[in-house]
Amino acid sequence: xSPDSRKTAAILCAAGALVAAAVLLQRSAxxxxxxxxxxxxxxxxxxxxxxxxxxxxxxxxxxxxxxLGHGRAGGALSAGKILRGGGGQTFAAFDLAIDPVATGERxxxxxxxxxxxxxxxxxxxxxxxxxxxxxxxxxRLGERDRIALxxxxxxxxxxxxxxxxxxxxxxELTRAVGAMQPGGSTNLHGGMTLARDEVQRTIAAGxxxxxxLLSDGLANAGESNPAVIxxxxxxxxxxxxxxxxxxxxxxYNEDLMEAIAESGRGNYYYVRDATGLxxxxxxxxxxxxxxxxxxxxxxxxxxxxxxxxxxxFGYQARRxxxxxxxxxxxxxxxxxxxxxxxxxxPDRVKGARGALHAELRYRDAASGExxxxxxALALEVxxxxxxxxxxxxxxxxxxxxxxxxxxxxxxxxxxxxKGDATGAAAMLRSKGAEMKQQAGRYxxxxxxxAPALEEMSGFAAQAETVRLDSDDGKALLKARKVRxxxxxxxx
Numbered sequence: 371x372s373p374d375s376r377k378t379a380a381i382l383c384a385a386g387a388l389v390a391a392a393v394l395l396q397r398s399a400x401x402x403x404x405x406x407x408x409x410x411x412x413x414x415x416x417x418x419x420x421x422x423x424x425x426x427x428x429x430x431x432x433x434x435x436x437x438l439g440h441g442r443a444g445g446a447l448s449a450g451k452i453l454r455g456g457g458g459q460t461f462a463a464f465d466l467a468i469d470p471v472a473t474g475e476r477x478x479x480x481x482x483x484x485x486x487x488x489x490x491x492x493x494x495x496x497x498x499x500x501x502x503x504x505x506x507x508x509x510r511l512g513e514r515d516r517i518a519l520x521x522x523x524x525x526x527x528x529x530x531x532x533x534x535x536x537x538x539x540x541x542e543l544t545r546a547v548g549a550m551q552p553g554g555s556t557n558l559h560g561g562m563t564l565a566r567d568e569v570q571r572t573i574a575a576g577x578x579x580x581x582x583l584l585s586d587g588l589a590n591a592g593e594s595n596p597a598v599i600x601x602x603x604x605x606x607x608x609x610x611x612x613x614x615x616x617x618x619x620x621x622y623n624e625d626l627m628e629a630i631a632e633s634g635r636g637n638y639y640y641v642r643d644a645t646g647l648x649x650x651x652x653x654x655x656x657x658x659x660x661x662x663x664x665x666x667x668x669x670x671x672x673x674x675x676x677x678x679x680x681x682x683f684g685y686q687a688r689r690x691x692x693x694x695x696x697x698x699x700x701x702x703x704x705x706x707x708x709x710x711x712x713x714x715x716p717d718r719v720k721g722a723r724g725a726l727h728a729e730l731r732y733r734d735a736a737s738g739e740x741x742x743x744x745x746a747l748a749l750e751v752x753x754x755x756x757x758x759x760x761x762x763x764x765x766x767x768x769x770x771x772x773x774x775x776x777x778x779x780x781x782x783x784x785x786x787x788k789g790d791a792t793g794a795a796a797m798l799r800s801k802g803a804e805m806k807q808q809a810g811r812y813x814x815x816x817x818x819x820a821p822a823l824e825e826m827s828g829f830a831a832q833a834e835t836v837r838l839d840s841d842d843g844k845a846l847l848k849a850r851k852v853r854x855x856x857x858x859x860x861x
Contacts, residue, residue: 424674426722426748432763436730436743440662440703441468443730445745447713448770450761454751458717462726462747463710463766464668465860471660471703477735478514479658480572480579482532482565483507485550486618488523490587492552496618499644500584503651504547510655511535516577518568519546523553524591526560532572555591558583559599562613562630566606575738578661578700579611580636582654584647585627586618596626603634610665612636612700614654618644620844624851632686635699638855640848660703663732665740668696670711673724673748680712683773684858701732708860710766710773717751724748768818769860771805775822776858779829783851791833798830825853 432450436443448461483504491497504519511517517539518532529546533539565581573579593599603613613634615627618641631638637657639650670679671693679694687696698707715725728745752758778801785794802823809819829850836843 424676424716424719424723426673426724427746430724430746430748432725432747432749432761434745434747436745438466438468438663438730438732438743439734439741440471440701441466443743443745445726445728445747446763446766447725447747447749448763448766449749449758450763451750451752451754451758452715452717453755453758454717454720454753456717456758458715460713460715460725460749461710461766461770462670462713462728463708463769464728464745465709466701466705466707466730468662468701468703468705471662476659477576477578477661478516479511479655480516480532480569480574480577481511481658482518482520482568482581484520484522484561484565484581484583486523486556486558486561486585486587487521487550487553488556488587489552489554490556490619490621494619494644496586496644497550497552499647500618501547501550503647505544506648507651507655508535508540508543508547510652511540516572517543518565519543520561520565520568521550522557522561522564524555524557526557526564526592528564528568532568556585556587556589557592558585558589559593559602560591562599563602566602566611566613569611570606570609573610576735578658578664578735580654580658581606581611581613581634582616582651583613583627583630584616584618585622586644587621588623589626596623596629599626600629600633603630607633607635607697614638616641616647616650616654617848618647620841620848624848628851628855635697637699638852640852642845642848657702657705658700661700661735662703663701664735666698666701666730666732668698668709669729669731670694670696671727671729673726673746674716676716677725678714679726680714683710683712683770684776684855684860685709700735706860708769710769715749715751720751720753722748722750762812764812764814765818767812768809768814771808771814771819772822772857772860775801775805775826776854779826779850779854779857782829782833783847783854786833786838787847789838791838794833795830798826798833802826802830822857825850825857 432447434445443466445464452458452460485500487497513536515535516532517535519530521527521529530543562583569579569581606613613630614636615631616639617624617627628638641647641650682696685696687694725747730743733740782794782797832846836846
């Protein structure tokens with residue numbers, strides 16, 4: 371085999387390995403909030419027939435951009451050409467970049483703040499810190515905003531039904547927050563669903579609706595099945611109520627809290643020291659106030675018969691007739707999102723071939739209008755090895771490798787959690803070395819791979835030196851899972 375052939379074969383083998391990693395992401399959905407399984411749909415919009423012909427329309431290439439009302443959407447394939455008979459494996463990467471929001475009038479907020487007052491919140495002043503952060507958040511609301519206050523321990527209770535955040539409402543909320551005292555167990559599901567109901571009861575067009583859920587412990591009262599809890603979060607999001615989760619301290623279930631945020635299309639935060647709650651809630655309020663798009667979904671459809679859409683890295687997704695739908699969290703000013711999708715393209719016939727159609731559908735937060743941005747991607751099937759090698763998109767491959775590193779971090783976290791610190795460290799170092807080699811092969815700039823490689827290297831060193839049963843070990847596990855989530859979303 372010639373050097374050129376060996377190089378091409380190496381590229382194809384690496385691509386195949388990355389596809390296998392994407393499959394692993396699908397299998398780890400329950401613990402990491404990754405791609406969901408297939409769900410049939412009768413929605414006529416998603417039942418579009420896939421064209422039989424794979425001929426690419428004129429002007430469609432391996433990169434595309436579209437202007438949004440408040441930013442830009444981009445899509446690109448990992449290579450502009452694939453080798454005929456080489457398997458047809460490739461990737462598509464999508465990115466959203468939202469413009470900063472100009473200072474001015476914003477959309478009114480419809481919030482519910484859910485505070486865990488279980489007995490463990492007494493420890494280390496966690497409840498006091500949560501109350502102080504709640505008061506700071508309430509103080510920043512305007513008269514056009516609404517907010518409800520819910521607390522939960524053994525039972526869940528609406529302390530203050532949704533009220534306007536005017537002087538009278540703020541005074542009532544301030545008194546209620548001040549009176550909160552620690553109680554018993556943790557009825558997380560009850561608190562979350564009461565909050566959802568309060569927001570839905572007062573929901574109106576033009577609002578940004580969100581539940582902010584705080585917890586420091588395990589869901590051990592009321593409904594405790596994680597599948598039921600996350601399904602409730604998904605249903606709330608489908609009805610326009612986003613759910614953000616905040617894990618406090620060292621003893622809460624981080625996998626459940628992340629899954630709630632992922633299913634609820636909200637954000638997920640880990641706060642080891644409860645004194646940091648003020649900053650977290652302030653940041654969450656700022657993003658809510660800067661919301662420019664809600665009900666955001668990316669619809670992916672094969673460009674022609676034979677194109678297979680594989681797994682979506684880092685996001686929940688559902689399969690519908692004719693394609694895949696990826697629900698996204700609301701978009702806010704200055705926000706950015708990235709995702710990688712595995713593809714298989716028919717590769718038996720030479721020439722330009724359509725690959726993928728993408729539609730970003732969203733509702734403009736200011737006008738309430740539903741808008742769509744469309745992207746189309748295509749590539750060329752060729753017998754020219756040199757042309758294939760020269761068409762590799764280093765930026766897309768950097769995103770693919772970062773997504774793979776996120777899955778490796780999740781696998782290492784699971785090994786560490788089971789007591790195999792040595793295995794976790796070895797796994798991280800092996801993948802790090804492999805990624806460096808692949809980055810050199812694809813011509814990826816070192817600074818683009820540095821964040822992922824540094825995370826993996828740091829995790830490996832800590833896994834070998836920090837005991838899981840220590841406070842630092844618990845914190846390490848939670849923090850690295852948060853970073854894996856961020857890497858998988860291109861953050």
